[in-house]
Every structure is written in C-alpha cells, then in structure tokens.
Amino acid sequence: MLRDEIVAYLERYAASFKAPVREGVEVASIAGGNGDGFTVETSAGGLHGRFLVVATGAYQRPYRPPGTGSLPGQLHKIDIDGYRNPEALPAGDVLIIGSGQSGCQIAEELTEAGRKVALACGRAPWGPRRFGDHDLVWWLTESGFLEATIDSLPGPEARLFANILVSGHGNGRDLHLRTLRAMGVTLTGHFLGATDRIARFAPDLAASVAWGDERYQQVSGLVGAVAERDGLEVPKIEALDPFDPAASTELDLADFGTVLFGGL
Numbered sequence: 001m002l003r004d005e006i007v008a009y010l011e012r013y014a015a016s017f018k019a020p021v022r023e024g025v026e027v028a029s030i031a032g033g034n035g036d037g038f039t040v041e042t043s044a045g046g047l048h049g050r051f052l053v054v055a056t057g058a059y060q061r062p063y064r065p066p067g068t069g070s071l072p073g074q075l076h077k078i079d080i081d082g083y084r085n086p087e088a089l090p091a092g093d094v095l096i097i098g099s100g101q102s103g104c105q106i107a108e109e110l111t112e113a114g115r116k117v118a119l120a121c122g123r124a125p126w127g128p129r130r131f132g133d134h135d136l137v138w139w140l141t142e143s144g145f146l147e148a149t150i151d152s153l154p155g156p157e158a159r160l161f162a163n164i165l166v167s168g169h170g171n172g173r174d175l176h177l178r179t180l181r182a183m184g185v186t187l188t189g190h191f192l193g194a195t196d197r198i199a200r201f202a203p204d205l206a207a208s209v210a211w212g213d214e215r216y217q218q219v220s221g222l223v224g225a226v227a228e229r230d231g232l233e234v235p236k237i238e239a240l241d242p243f244d245p246a247a248s249t250e251l252d253l254a255d256f257g258t259v260l261f262g263g264l
Contacts, residue, residue, distance in 0.1 A: 001168070059163070064261050065097065067193030076258045080106070083260060086113035092257025093118065095199065097191045099208075100124050103262025104165050104175055111183050118251055119180060120191040120201055123208050125215030126165035126176035131223045132235030136166060142230070143222040161215060177209055178241060188247050199251045206245030213240055 001009070014021050025044045030052065032038040038052040062079035071077065076090045080102045083089075086109065094110050096103050099121040107117045127136050140146050146162065153159065167175035181187055189202040220237045227234040 059100070059102075062261065063098070065191055067191060068097070068259075068261070070194040071199070071259055072194065072197050072253060075253065075256060077261070078258070079261050086110050086115060089115075090257040093255050094258045094260060095251070095253065095256055096120065096260045096262050098122060098262030099165075099177065100262055101163055101165055103260070104177075104180060105167055105169070106260065106262065107180055107185050108167060108169065108175060108183065111180075111185055116184075116186075116255075118186040118188060118256075119177075120188050121177060121205055121208050122190060123211045124163070124165050125161050125219070126212045127216055127219045128174050128238070129166055129172045131220075131237075132227075132233065134235075135172065136164070136219075139223045139226060140164075140219075143226045145219075145222055161218075164215070164219070165212070176212065178243060186248075186251075188251065189249070194253070197253045199253055201247070201249050201251070203247070203249055205247040206243070209243050209245070213243075216240070 013019075022042075022044055025042045027040055027042050029041045030038060031041075033052075037048055037050045040047045040049075040052070062081060064079070068077075083106055089110075093116040095118045096107050096110075097120045099107075099119055101124070103119065104124075107119050110117050129136055131139055150159070165176045167173055169175075177187055187205055189204040189208065192200040192202055194200065224234055224237070226232070
C-alpha cells in the first residue's frame, strides 16, 4: 500500500465506530493497572480507561554502535528517522551501519537512485515476499507466528525474529542480503570503528547470513505446516543460492558523504 492508501485506511477505520482520536498529544505518565483501570496524564488533560494498549513500537529509539565516534568528522551522520530521500543527502557514497528492515530498504532505494552503497550487516531474519499464492504476512498470520507470547519464545533474542527483511516496494518483492548484493551493494560484517578515513569491519558476514538463512528455514517450516493443516497445496520452497562470504574488513571512506545508522 502507498502512503496515502495507508492513511485513508486508518481514517476509515477510526470513522467506522467514531473513535475519539486525539492527534498531537504527548503522554506524560501512566498509573494504575491494579484492577481499577489506568489513568493517563497527557498534554491535553487526563484520561481514564479500563484497558490500555501501548503501541509505540519496539524500534523507535535510534541506536549507534560503539566506535561511531571514530568516524571522520566531515561525514554527514544521520539516524534512520532523519532520512527522507536520496536527494536530501550530500553528494558521495553512503555507508549504512545496520542491516535491519529499514537499513536494507534504504540501501535498495539509494542504489536504485544511482548511489554507491556499503552496508555493514548484522543478524536479521528474512523471507520471500510470497510463498505460493499468498503473501508472507498471510502465512505468518495464519500460523500464529505474529501472536506468539513472550513466554512461548525460546529466548529474549527471539523477540527480534518478527521483523523480517521484506519490501513493499514495486508492489512487494524479495529483499535481503542476497538481493542487495545482486543490485551492487557492498556488504561487510559488523562495524568496528575507524582510523583516519579507514572504516573497519568484523569478519562475520558469513555468520550473519547463515543466521538469517536459519530463520528462513524456520519460516518455511511454518508455511508447510499451515498448508498441511488447512489442506492447501504446499508451496514450493526454493533452495537457497550459495552465498559467497568474501567481504572486505576495511573500507576507504574518501568518496563517502554520508553515514546512516540503521539499527541491527
């Protein structure tokens, strides 16, 4: 869905039951939760309700890994929430530190705009945009994957598994480290720091890709289980193309104009 379509959908939803939506309101404090409901103090006054949903998201805080202070001072440095479009960035190549969903989507957009992009990669799950006749999100919903409770997870790190690398660009298509490399994006391991204008990276790209491939296999297993449970034709699960783990551990930043911090 395009931006305006998403906004229109939310407006129709709110209007369908006359939800008293308050926009531009800052929440200062929340109290209660002992059976009497919740009291919320806001910039527009106090509110009380039997139930409270906190929907601020899990990835709203910018993250800059250790060592970023060693980057050359002349580079333009921004977090994900400061990015608008390729034209808003200074001239030069772009280093994106972090291969989460937003980092990969921006790497794709910048590359299509003609920018040279290097992506310092971490561990992130991925899956194809579609399995058979259904979108990936349909399968995740039908399998119960998106409804998993915290106590059902194998460990705290599994909370990150839900933010799967995928793109809605071009009506939805695959987006992961293999597709980005095929587009011409330079992939490296984790960012470690910089000395003068030389950025240094860990030799762990292969391990990060292998971790993401394991998540792909897990999602594929969920898809097969749903198909068998519901009597659907089991979609063809594509075999993974071999991944060349070769990656430089150093990068000369002389031609770079921007460093963008993308999270993971």
